[in-house]
Amino acid sequence: AQKVTQAQTEISVVEKEDVTLDCVYETRDTTYYLFWYKQPPSGELVFLIRRNSFDEQNEISGRYSWNFQKSTSSFNFTITASQVVDSAVYFCALSEAAVGSWGKFQFGAGTQVVVTP
């Protein structure tokens, strides 16, 4: 069974503050993929990052950074110096690598980020 938990329903910050979104997952598979997607008010899901279970190296892309810790089954996402355009719902997702599981994401419930000027 898969499960992705995003415990934070909504986070409100003032522009330029940092915000960290938590994601905790459960899987019995040793090979899996983790994703973050952004869903702005327009509704379209925007791919942010994919990480495989064998790569625990943290990643930074501009103002975004991700901290993958297999020991705690967490894949947290930080937005540094937030901007109003970052306001969106952010989803963490898990997909097992086994054939037949491709594309069958297990999504978390999402975290609404509200950035005010």
Add this chain to the structure above:
Amino acid sequence: GAGVSQSPSNKVTEKGKDVELRCDPISGHTALYWYRQRLGQGLEFLIYFQGNSAPDKSGLPSDRFSAERTGESVSTLTIQRTQQEDSAVYLCASSLDGFGYGYTFGSGTRLTVV
């Protein structure tokens, strides 16, 4: 096309009627997925097409739901005898390799059953 196109963007239907939702994937993408997103929730997997292989229908919630795809082109998701609990946004995604990279989602069809 440049992105995944879904139509209609909004659909209001009466309970008991059938509806058909359309997804136009990115040209050349062999994999196509349908997901459902209920208000305030994450996405639920419905069905997955990969090339000419038999689709993975394991996420379809009932036999009122069905989907078709001709080759590597357009897909239609049909919901028969709609119920109020079918109200949701139905999202389609396509992928070049069916394996996570390059997933592109459409903007979805918002279905409201009244």
